[in-house]
Amino acid sequence: MTTEGFHVLDEKSLREYIKATPSLASKLGNEVDKLDIKEVGDGNLNFVYIVTASSGSLVIKQAVPYVRLIGESWPMTKERSYFEATALKHQHGLSPKHVPEVYHFDRTMSLIGMRYIEPPHIILRRGLIAGIEYPLLAEHMAEFMANTLFYTSLLYLTTTQHKNAVAEFCANLELCRLTEQVVFSDPYKISEFNRWTSPYLDTDAEAVRKDNILKLEVAELKSKFCEKPQALIHGDLHTSSVMVTQDSTQVIDPEFAFYGPMGFDIGAFLGNLFLAYFAQDGHADQGNDRKSYKVWITDTVSGTWNLFHKIFTSLWDKHKEGPGEAFLYAIYNNAELWELVKQKYMTELFHDSLGFAAAKMIRRIVGVAHVEDFESITDLVKRADCERRALDFAKMLMKKRRNFNTITDVISAAQ
Template sequence: MTTQLEQVYEPLNTKTAIELSKNLQLFDLHDELTAEEIGDGNLNLVFRILHIESGNSIIIKQALPYAKVVGDSWPLTLDRARIESESLQRTYQLVPKLTPKVYYNDPKLAVTIMDDLSHLIILRKGLIAGHQYPKLAKDIGTFLAHTLFFNSDYGMNQQEKKIQSSRFINPELCKITEDLVFTDPFFDHDTNNIEAELKSFVEHVIWADQPLKLEVAKLKKLFLTKAETLVHGDLHTGSIFVSQEETFVIDPEFAYYGPIGFDIGAFLANIILNYLSQDAHLSDQPQKKAEFRQYLLDVLTTTWTVFEQEFTSLWISYPQDAFMKVDGFLEQTLADIWKDTVGFAGCKVIRRMIGLAGVEDVESIKDSPARIAVKKQALTLGKHLILNRHELTTIDKLVKVVSSNA
């Protein structure tokens, strides 16, 4: 549903969120509803609207014109709400079992109304608690293969792809990634968030390493110029809802046309960070720690393996270019995707340790020496992935490096 209401933008509250849902006839005017603001991110308001009698509910997400983490001194475009809504709708066409359904969007109000997934848990929180999700890796591998293939020149008519890509020009949010992932953590920048005990390590291991900076510059150039496919743009474990039976990917407001390996690298990086953090979270349960860490390594392996298998199957079944039938082209494409994936994963690992936004997996470690030790491990590993992405040519080699650095 895309009918627009003639309203001027203003931030919603629980009362106006209920009024909006009734005005759109998502509920009857006389229904008794409750509204709760449940957003815990940096950029948006998120309301859960519940029909008390039936238990039916929806989510209303509204973009704010600034970053909550900083305030109105950091203005942001409201057009990102349109981009997120259209990305969700496109993704729902491709993988409806892995994406929430959008019921309404209004670019003027910067509002998207969608399925309520609050019966599930955010993946990051589940992993921190040591829970295993047997369908996660296969689901994410499938999600990545189908969304990244069918939005690219490999799986979409090239002319249609050019038209679609013009709808996902996302300069302001891309600038956030360009700065906070690919630039600021590698210099002494005021946006960085570095614990005092870690500063000297960062200065010597990251900021003083010119070969590392050269490789990051190359990866940043790929992010800036390699417009292969519509990427989610922020595919971390906080953007995934899960249960033992279900997996849903949410929050694609950073969506833009970029490198295929970017989303894959982002997801793998977050699994790696949880793997490292379990040394502290499960320090008093060595057997459970070993078992859970092996599960996380299996997630890394299965995610890539499923992606590779699904991408290959789609390549063979839905070729959009004559050259896709040329021997060796698929293999070279997958090798390039993997190389990019490893490099982007390294950048993501580093930025989460010293950049503006950390991850709960590590920041929730209460023991300071243990937390600092994990951050040093992560920074060392992230650096290794960036510098050695040309040699780490298989998922097995990556997994070996991760397990040997913990």
């Protein structure tokens, strides 16, 4: 497929592209005739190449004008690569330890060249399936989310800065529309793209479509997603958008980035940790019942939220006399009022995060795109049992999220 100077690269044409692009060739020691190029994209949308030479390496990511998971029958703007590259640059600037550097961006070719996150980094989801513990994961994700969300919000920015930033990302509407469809709409109606572990979850999927209270709650969450430009969010912060080792955490793939509700990012990450939690029984065997690993996952859930809360409010305190116009210091300089403002704000953010976590869990069980945590459980009866428990928890969480005051209470409800 070609459109307006765009063409899909293969290994041969990518080699020629790199040769003609100094910002990429220089990262490889200009050894462009001796490159090892491997296509590794396993996502739903893009082609991803790892390019290595004896003196360097990088990743090339190219967006194509359709949903790769479905094919050319589902067109999709390739402009999403512009928003991904722009978001990566912003997020790397705010959280350089946890976001890869962008070396090159070609808008016509919808191509990003960036740092190769080298082995032993693996996709977090695969580590969770394998039962690997990452002792710094909660701390690193809390840092990433606190920094990228706080510094792009009105808690830090002036209204002029914020509106200009919102305007920059508002054109990423097609990816937002995709999220609106697959997260907030399709799971709650008959859709040709929905699937689930049939026939075992047939009645469970039908129950979602018939649950009026659930539909009212997801409508409120959809409204917030569409109407609340709170901060620059990653927009797709699940456990396959994070690469990890024991001492490193790297957040990738922010092509869904736009100015939206902070809780959508927090909820996406926590919701996917809960999906991993409920999948563990399906991966248990005689050698490992996964019980201690489930404890580690819930500890990571609580650690992520509690550390995020601590870092985020510390940043807020640090910059309370700064340019941020949401709560001008001249108005909120009373110590008691300041604490009330923070408490109200963080409580609402907590409940938003729980609601979005629930929505992300539900769509991964009865929607179009599922998760390997469950899909890798080959025994369909066992898989369906894990999915049903996750689904029941998510439905409860969405409907009763305002009743929870602490993350510990949420975890107790999941056990």
